[in-house]
Amino acid sequence: MSDSILEEIFIKRSQQKKKTSPLNYKERWFVLTQEKIAYYDYDPDKGKRKGLRGSVDLEKIKCVETVQPEPNAPQERIQKPRRSLKAMSLTKNNSSVFALPFLPQIIYDEGPLYIFAKSEDIRNQWIKKLKEMVSFNKDLLQKYHPCYWMDGVWLCCQQEVKQAMGCKVLDNKNGKNKTPFGLKSETINNQTSEKPVRPLPPQPPEPAAPSVGMTVIAEYPYTPMTPQDLELRKDEEYTILEMSDPNWWRARDKYGAEGYIPSNYVVEAENGLERFDWYCKNMNRSQAEKLLKTENKDGGFLVRDSSKAGKYTVSLFTKGGAETGGSCRHYNICTTPSGQFYLAEKHNFSSIPELINYHQHNAAGMVSRLKYIVTNRARPPSTAGLGYGVWEIDPRHLTFIKELGTGQFGVVKYGKWQGQHDVAIKMIKEGSMSEEEFIEEAKIMMKLRHENLVQLYGVCTKQRPIYIVTEFLSNGCLLTYLREGLKQHPTPVQLLEMCKDVSEGMAYLETQQYIHRDLAARNCLVDGNGTIKVTDFGLSRYVLDDEYTSSAGSKFPVRWSPPEVLLYCKFSSKSDIWAYGVLMWEVYTLGRLPYERLNNTEIVEQVSRGLRLYRPQLANEKVYSIMTSCWFDKADERPTFEQLAVTVQDVLYDLQ
């Protein structure tokens, strides 16, 4: 057994693991060693320690603090432990020894452990030592509950969920705090010492900036939508002539024809992998598995970006035993110190295409050779508008196919543009939108383009009702998808990938200094691959409905709003961050209503006083700490979306 560092007799409060279990207080012999705090039965008559009653591993400790009496604590509450202590000490010892309760609390994964020390000195000695010993623990808390958890409620903030995030920010006491946001933890803890934060994964080398005159290769075919556009034929080369619009470049083909092309359909000829059909750039692990399983071909494979930045992974499907329905394997492409690539030892190649070519013929250590290329290139990405410079769409080019649902502005339909392009059409109910202002704004919105934002294609404004035409996502609204659409129980990777998608779309909006104002699961959509895209950004400014626009209105997104919005209507990217935390919570509760049991008035009141959403069962401490960092009272202490995207990616990496 390890040597003891400290030993002491304390009174331990029972932990009330069930809400209704009665409280009791027992004298225990506590022993602190390098690994744990163990507590034993104590025989006061003989002054001896007896059987082991329990222990807490030091590495599980998240916080060591003193307990404070709650505000306006009734005398009875302050007395309570004292009375019990007296009762306890009737056994033999001088009761005055325990006359004053000096309470340390030790928080670990089963909740707080409260112990009473004989004197302030002993309490301070233990707290100091323990803090020192846990200072490099993972998952140290940033916020804690200064008062008791008693009879199903935190006496400091009245929250009724034991896992509820703390209501008080720790000052520089909780050791060297490690949070997902190194910088944040420094500001909170006001410390600048070294932090044991894992370094960020290396960033992939920045691709050379594309420039006029360069040669590009078409990754997708593009049929001109306006006379100004130029046709793209897959795999052919084009020269770029002008790039003043980031979404539409002017180009020349090899026959000398010139026109505008969607910039996201081409890739610089020099640029490595994009030219190959097996390379699925923005595909994550779950999507790769889904696609490979759908194709259902033995030896089906693709290459994707690894969750480790700058690295690549080969995902390979094999049918294996017929009864299993096949399985996916993921092989990281490794590099040797001299910069060669390999999948299986001893078969090194100087480029990834050469390596893939070799393994298309040789399994060499893998479950199968790479037999069939599986690609997501079947469907080209969205263009920013339906042709260069087009934002007014001719309604005669739209065919309505079916109704998708009804929203704030009225009916939304699925249809085709020019008989072939899938689109969603919002038919704006008259009187529901300030149309003139929106039409002006639409020109700006059209320019926003990101894989995790629902693309605005254009508007029909020459008739009433006006239409908003956007990209169509076949799996519909994220909230419904979470509640009903997930066929199997989602994996931790899947849930976090959803959050990652949203964080990346939002990080792009943040760089454009564009505030969403109504970020929530109901305003995200899911495409056929399970990718999440954010929609309806900025639209709330054009809603004509006081119930929706006034923070006191019944339709105002109170449950997604931070205190500064609820109290002063102060919207910012930081209020979007708060909403993002709530959205993560929706994801991890599979679509529950935040603060289910409270009405809007109660939420405003309680959230301003420090109430926060509890940790969903599916969220581990790391994930929850990301959520809670979005809910810091002070807006400027919340992370940016860019930081969030990196952190989420980092946690994803740990999961895989």
Ligand code: ADP
């Ligand atoms: P609003 O924002 O006007 O309140 P919504 O965007 O919520 O309306 O649209 C209502 C419903 O229509 C959504 O819940 C969703 O199911 C469906 N929907 C809206 N836009 C799309 C789209 N682009 N692709 C697929 N389904 C959509």
Ligand code: MG
């Ligand atoms: Mg909406």
